[in-house]
Amino acid sequence: MSTTHSDDELVVTLRCAAQDLLDRRSIRYLERTLSEVVAAAVEMVPAATGGGISRTEAGTVRSSHATDDTIHKLDERQSELNEGPCITAADDPPRHGIVVADDLDGADRERWPHFASFAVDLGFRSVLSTHLASRPGGPRSALNLYAAEPHAFDHHARGIAGIFAVQAATLLYGAEEAQLLGRAVDSRDDIGQAKGILMERFAIDDAEAFQMLVTSSQNTNMKLVDVVGWLLGEARQRRLAQRTPSGTVPDLDL
DSSP: OOOOOOHHHHHHHHHHHHHHHHHHOOGGGHHHHHHHHHHHHHHHSTTOOEEEEEEEETTEEEEESOSSHHHHHHHHHHHHHTOSHHHHHHHSOOTTOEEEESOTTTTHHHHSHHHHHHHHHTTOOEEEEEEEOOOTTSOEEEEEEEESSTTOOOHHHHHHHHHHHHHHHHHHHHHHHHHHHHHHHHHHHHHHHHHHHHHHHHTOOHHHHHHHHHHHHHHHTOOHHHHHHHHHHHHHHHHHHTOOTTSOOOOOOO
16 A cells, blocks of 8 residues: 655656656667556555556457456456546546546445446455647546545645546557658558559659559549558569469469
């Protein structure tokens, strides 16, 4: 169980997490740093005994960065039921972004009846979920903290959780941007390959090859990336069809 910490300790914890990320200088450590932020939030918020993150996208909810298996089960159960403070904080948060279950074995049982019974059976009566700001159209997320006692999260606890939520939201944004960048790089490479196929096949230049892709996208009402994917797949099938019995690939007239 967490003990009360001073504001100075909170600042030091956050500064260490930020410096650790900067020292690593690699996007692949973002997920690990997120786990460390969740663990630090549990340590710094009085009464919290576990925590995790819920993320919703395209109607699917998933749990991540849980501090232990029980917390993962609590997050996952809310996902299965589509009910609970974590779901409310991620999908329909109040203006201040904080959703609190003061007593899941009391008044809050009516608000989330199915989840409340599950949580109480596992020994938890309080939940503090804080909405994580995200880019428009992106996944919606919440930082979730759990406690065994009812009325565990006072005004001070909510303020500390809000600070950690800001840091978690920033890390999530960085991870999402990295994924988008990776997809963009992959798409650029695929487009380059597709243009090369068309240039060789039709004896045209780079600009003409790209225009063929764009025109095909418009005429078929397909996304450019889908046209490119189809062309690359067609080229692979052509290579397979022209393989010699020995397994080698002859020169192709693409």
